[in-house]
Amino acid sequence: MIDPSHGGEEVxxxxxxxxxxxxxxxxxxxxxxxxLEERGVHARLLREADIDLSLERRAEAANQExxxxxxxxxxxxxxxxxRVYWPAMTSQQSxxxxxxxxxxxxxxxxSGKSRAFANAVANQIRKGGVSTSLLTAPLxxxxxxxxxxxxxxxxxxxxxxxxxxxxxxxxxxxxxxxxAIAQLRGSIGARP
Amino acid sequence: xxxRHFQITLALLLxxxxxxxxxxxxxxxxxxxxxxxxxxARVMAPPAxxxxxxxxxxxxxxxxxxxxxxxxVLLPNERRARAKEVLRAxxxxxxxxxxxxxxxxxxxxxxxxxxxxxxxxxxANAQFAAGHPSGIVLEQLTLTSLIETLAANVxxxxxxxxxxxxxxxxxxxxxxxxxxxxETAVVHEMAREFE
Numbered sequence: 001m002i003d004p005s006h007g008g009e010e011v012x013x014x015x016x017x018x019x020x021x022x023x024x025x026x027x028x029x030x031x032x033x034x035x036l037e038e039r040g041v042h043a044r045l046l047r048e049a050d051i052d053l054s055l056e057r058r059a060e061a062a063n064q065e066x067x068x069x070x071x072x073x074x075x076x077x078x079x080x081x082x083r084v085y086w087p088a089m090t091s092q093q094s095x096x097x098x099x100x101x102x103x104x105x106x107x108x109x110x111s112g113k114s115r116a117f118a119n120a121v122a123n124q125i126r127k128g129g130v131s132t133s134l135l136t137a138p139l140x141x142x143x144x145x146x147x148x149x150x151x152x153x154x155x156x157x158x159x160x161x162x163x164x165x166x167x168x169x170x171x172x173x174x175x176x177x178x179x180a181i182a183q184l185r186g187s188i189g190a191r192p
Numbered sequence: 193x194x195x196r197h198f199q200i201t202l203a204l205l206l207x208x209x210x211x212x213x214x215x216x217x218x219x220x221x222x223x224x225x226x227x228x229x230x231x232x233a234r235v236m237a238p239p240a241x242x243x244x245x246x247x248x249x250x251x252x253x254x255x256x257x258x259x260x261x262x263x264x265v266l267l268p269n270e271r272r273a274r275a276k277e278v279l280r281a282x283x284x285x286x287x288x289x290x291x292x293x294x295x296x297x298x299x300x301x302x303x304x305x306x307x308x309x310x311x312x313x314x315x316a317n318a319q320f321a322a323g324h325p326s327g328i329v330l331e332q333l334t335l336t337s338l339i340e341t342l343a344a345n346v347x348x349x350x351x352x353x354x355x356x357x358x359x360x361x362x363x364x365x366x367x368x369x370x371x372x373x374x375e376t377a378v379v380h381e382m383a384r385e386f387e
Binding site for chain 1: 253254326328332362363373374375382385
């Protein structure tokens with residue numbers, strides 16, 4: 001499940017070249033889906049157009065689909081390169097033992113998988129020569145998702161967002177992410 | 193002998209000048225009152241306390257790092273008021289120019305509440321969130337910097353929650369979760385990624 005973050009009136013971060021985060025995440029999401037399909041991995045987008053979608057609705061839609069992986073795509077400043085996140089729990093208490101997971105910490109039961117997956121994706125992107133950081137952050141709606149979940153934030157340079165360059169730069173990133181997912185899907189017991 | 197109609201005209205003119213004068217004074221006073229109301233709130237000194245040398249954890253956007261810095265702050269003795277002034281000391285660093293981590297103009301802490309000895313609720317003003325730059329790492333640096341500085345300077349605070357203008361808010365500026373009670377021990381681990 002690929003979530004192009006933001007949308008509609010929720011524009012996200014302001015990027016160079018007057019681009020808005022919500023538009024760039026949708027472009028990246030479409031390209032990532034194409035790259036995954038080429039590698040035989042089925043992928044769905046959580047939104048296909050510029051629409052408002054609440055954080056609760058995003059988590060609910062993802063949980064209803066029972067995906068083997070949820071990826072939230074972001075784009076933001078400052079810096080350059082890619083930041084890969086796994087969800088940070090804001091409390092040391094885990095809902096792992098609970099029969100019905102708590103909404104605010106639904107992720108805690110699979111946070112180890114999320115962390116391993118974020119690490120693998122970050123390593124794969126680094127192999128492509130892209131500056132990549134591995135971080136943890138308390139992000140919505142990742143903490144409400146029952147499946148392993150990661151967020152990928154692209155910090156594009158102004159040159160990356162020139163009309164002729166955006167597709168190329170975005171394709172380089174999504175290709176590395178798609179390769180990582182294709183390589184790792186077996187190791188987390190996922191269906192293709 | 194001045195004709196009667198000239199006398200009446202002169203009297204009317206004098207009366208008009210008098211009324212205009214009174215009205216101008218009224219307008220001037222109203223403008224002064226409006227200007228006073230629109231002016232930014234003055235920073236009030238804490239009711240009692242002393243200058244203390246404290247450490248604040250500041251965010252630096254240039255290299256996405258958190259670094260401890262020294263600050264001299266007039267701090268009250270009472271814990272709740274002390275927590276508020278500690279947080280404002282961090283915001284003051286971000287609101288100066290040039291800023292290591294710019295926030296929106298007018299960002300401030302409205303009030304701080306102690307739910308119990310270990311749990312603090314911070315009520316930031318609307319500008320704090322409305323003017324905050326959107327982005328995962330920028331929002332995370334702000335929260336981590338504030339909570340870590342609180343934990344370092346207000347003993348025994350274990351949980352911190354943020355409100356904005358008295359209301360719960362889903363995210364700070366579209367990314368980082370603002371709904372939970374953050375455990376300071378967990379935030380301490382997060383901060384290590386940036387130190």
